[in-house]
Amino acid sequence: MNNYFIILASGQSKRFNSKNPKQFNIYKNKPLFKHSVDKALKSKLFKKIIIVVNNKKLIKEKFNKNVLIIKGGKERSDSSLIALKFIKKFKPANVLIHDAARPNFTLKLLKTLIKFLKKHKAVVPAIKSKDSIKYKIKNQLFNLNRNNSILTQTPQAFKFKDLYDLSIKEKNIITDEATLFIENNKKVKFISGENFNNKITFKEDIEVKKIFYGIGFDVHRLVKNKKLYLGGVKIPFHSGLKGHSDGDVILHSVIDSILGAIRKKDIGTFFPDNSNKFKNIRSSKMLKPIIQILENNNFYINNLDINLICEQPKVTRYRDKIVKSLSSLLNLDKNLINLKGKTVEKLGLIGKEKAIACEVICSISE
Ligand code: ZN
Secondary structure: OOOEEEEEEEOOOOOOOOOHHHHHHEEEOEEEHHHHHHHHHHHHHOOOEEOOOOOOOHOOOOOOEEEEEEEOOOOOHHHHHHHHHHHHHOOOEEEEEEOOOOOOOOOOHHHHHHHHHOOOOOEEEEEEEEOOEEEEOOEEEEEOOOOOEEEEEOOEEEHHHHHHHHHHHHHOHHHHHHHHHHHOOOOOOOEEEOOOOOOOOOHHOOOOOOOEEEEEEEEEEEEEEEOEOOOOOHHHHHHOOOOOOOEEEEHHHHHHHHHHHHHHOOOOHOOOOOOOHOOOOOHHHHHHHHHHHHHHHHOOOEEEEEEEEOOOOOOOHHHHHHHHHHHHHHOOOOOHHHEEOOOOOOOOOOOOOOOEEEEEEEEEEE
16 A cells, blocks of 8 residues: 555635635535545545645644645646655655545545556546537637547546656646646546536535524414314314414414524514404415515525324324425425324323424525
């Protein structure tokens, strides 16, 4: 195992609109460059991992002694050559060169690259383009045949000596090491890259989607001579839920959970129970304007989890119907709605079938 891993993190990231170079922005809970370091360490495939940066002070993390940080050069190819010269003294057999802006490669890819180095001097992952590419020659636009074109990725793997010799000789600025081999008529073995191993280029690439949560709770007394509605479904039962409206505890809790997530107070603010306007209103009608607010604010529901707390009726009998009803009322895929039944061991008012309660948690995103 005489492998070395070079991570190039000295780019200027001109297209990335941020104070710090993008490699040091937080992505999935850690600095972008650290994903590559952690994966290389986890793979246990490398004797040393070299991080090439413009400014060593940008790295605040402490790594073990096999992770070395060095200062790079002006261009990518300068940094790459500086790193190759630096590791020469260790007499490496193989070297992988990687852009810190690609945090999503897998350990499997690292293993495959190194495996292929047994028979090849240069191994490069590549994928087919999803988009059609045009190119321009003297003001004329040509379509690049998608079947004949590939997009190269990193890490790229090389026999150290071959890459070193070519790099020392090269006078031009090159975009990556694969180009160096190709331009010198040296063979490159292309292997399947990974579609998700994309390069973080723009700030939007690492912006995380915001998630908000809301909680809802409701309880109503059961009374004779009233129809029982749960989640908008009429359910045959000895009693119904007492309330200003139809007393649908599920819909009321759902409404409160959504209002919680969008931070718009509570159900009583929208439907005061001293207003005659809402007397005997069906709760599905109360839900509609709340969904409207949710959508007008460009939010959408990720999922709903519901606990219906009662001895009777049994949730298992009505689960599908209630979930289907909620799915249609909320315009939400039924796989994103979960309904659980919970009894209270015959304790208290709920246990004696004098009341039904419900709690809901709702997650939404922008
Ligand atoms: Zn209620």
